[in-house]
Amino acid sequence: MLSSVFLKGLRDRRVSLAWWAVGLLLFILMQIAFYPSMKDNKSIQEYMESAPDALVAFTGTTDISSPVGYLNSQFYFLMFPILLTILAISIGSDALAGEEGRGTLDLLLSAPLTRGRLLLEKYATLAAAVALEALVIYAVTALSALAVGMDLDFLKLAEATFSLLLLALAFGALALLLGAATGSRGLAVGITAALGLGAYVLNSLALVVEGLKPWRRLSPVYYYGGNDPLANGLKGSHVLVLLALTAVFLGGSLALFRRRDLSA
């Protein structure tokens, strides 16, 4: 585990990634355990159909008794994207700015390693870590859905989870970019988190506020869930938008990180 910056990055995070997996597991099991009672509860369904718009902005749907509706409202509309994005931002902001802030970057870059290579290995660590937690999300959701007898398309579940991963990777790349450009971890976390939150709020409000509808396409979150991948699968153009965002952020980080004076 000490043979490369990539593997060392995973090794450094092994404990925290294990706790993330445990946390996700417990959260998913707890929510899925409520599904059987929710499914047969007519009054909740009736309430949701007449629900205020504000509630829809948090669940993305009024249908919370079907398997897809339930998973969307409990996990895929809000909680999973937020959790996975938080993980990606925390790793991305720390990747270079963390080393620089703690003063270890001088030592690391004394080794024969180009800045570009270092940055890409750091991002690979981020991608692998986030993918690992996405896999946990998929496996635990699929298995617990089976256990409570949900009728679910597991391929679509995989597609929705993959879309989730792409969204988190884009925000992770933005955090990496800001850290690489400024050397300040706090600034990278702050700005990325603010933009991320803005993107979620815009995407959610645009569902219920007529005037915001045209602006929804400005939110990266729209390209994650706008097509409802749990029901409809991935949409190629949306996947491309998320990949392109990541590519732009990564390209920008490379350009800015190569050019900059590192602080001691």
Next chain:
Amino acid sequence: MSSAVIVTEGLTKYYGKSRGVVDLDIEVREGEVFGFLGPNGAGKTTTIRLLLDLIRPTRGRAYLFGLDSRRDSLQVRRRCGHLPGELALYEKMSGADLLRFFANLRGGVSWSYVEELAERLDGELSAPIRSISRGNKQKIGLIQALMHQPELLILDEPTAGLDPLVQQEFYRIIASCRAEGRTVFVSSHNLPEVERLCDRVGIICEGRLVDLVEVASLKKRALRRLEVHFASPPPPDALRGVPGVVDLHADEVVVHCTVRGSMDLLIKALARFEVVNIVSHEPSLEEVFLRYYERGGSDAE
């Protein structure tokens, strides 16, 4: 044989408006131990970070092994060992894990040599780095710089935090590097250390190279502040006129003075009296600079 391993040409770095280093022209010859001497904040670390492409010059260039420090940085760093000034290590790792990681990044490191270095420096490799002393961290940094037996060692304040016994062992290691024909560039703010360790010295003050001298000639100019304690008050002109002795003033039985270069004539002059004690102070580097390197400064003050 004496081709240059490091050459800087007008190397200049400004931070915003403040000065880092200005118009630095240095040449470090192959196989020598070159001391880079200056007070804290003079620009030593800035220069080293320019050589390693961690920061970029405002103007001027640096060449290592004839390679451009910026364009060919990867090859340069492959052939260098670097001990950073404000050394920061991965606190959660053990020393052995950290060294293994850097050995893997470099490739071709013999682990038995790492163990030999650890033994010579009495390093602590198994405990998590956060739990070990500053001196032990410095040893890990040193082993990291030395372990791949590089052609060029760039060491920023290498003995900071080392206890005197380990310092001696470090001097021996540097001496053997020199014997093997490696080049060593070592920064320090400690004059005696540089005299002990180096062949040549570049003296940097406020970002400018103020002198480039052989260590032997530095010793000739060395300044020492002395306190001579006499058994009874000496005649007022006891030491007046002794060559190399300046700043004389007497305080009852104690005479304070500053000696430049050899102490021989002073000792001989003192031999006529009963001397109880002689206390010698190395002047701080700042004092040396203020007296001898500022324009207009002279020793006849």
